[in-house]
Amino acid sequence: MSQFLRRITSLPIQSIRSFHSFDEVTPAKYISTRLKNGVGSRYVCQLQRLTIQVCKEFRTSFGTRDWIANDLIKFAREHPYVVVYVQPRRHRAPNLVGEYLAGDRQWIPLSNCDREKVNWWIHSLLTQKGDPQWRLLKQMHTDSPSVQGIWTPFTNKPIDRITRTYPDKDLTEMEYPQITATQQIQELFEQQKLNKTS
Structure with missing residues (x-):
């Protein structure tokens, strides 16, 4: 016990803090x-x-x-x-x-x-x-782990998206078509006209 005390007293303060593993x-x-902490919106x-x-x-x-x-x-x-x-x-x-x-x-x-x-x-x-x-051992935990792993924004997306440089004009046009609400209504109206005539 005395060797342990001599060892601690000889260490500087910073080392004493790191000496002990928390x-x-x-x-x-x-x-x-708490999974059963109220059902629905009742907290x-x-x-x-x-x-x-x-x-x-x-x-x-x-x-x-x-x-x-x-x-x-x-x-x-x-x-x-x-x-x-x-x-x-x-x-x-x-x-x-x-x-x-x-x-x-x-x-x-x-x-x-x-x-x-x-x-x-x-x-x-x-x-x-x-x-x-x-x-905490981990920042996330589940009782029923999934084979596909943790969800990321790239889950179920093509792999070539990782290598692209963003913003990518092709992806923007494909995912967010630049069509106004008025044009969409006009197209629906034209389709309804074609359906009635045929």
């Missing part, structure tokens, strides 16, 4: 969503209970007390599905505890945060699903 400590997982907020622990006198709670005095009632009216508790604690730093539908809890210290920062943290908890912070 991959070993931070849990990792694939990106995921179910995952945050169910918000506990604001604050001291009435302590200096570090000034921003939290300011938010409670000015924004708490407005927040409660806008988000009636979230139960808000204000818990006074004497001579302690303010905290924010969010409890979620799946049973997870998020704890955020609010020491010396001003009113805007407290508001930012509360809305951050409101838009999360309650999972702890994870290191």
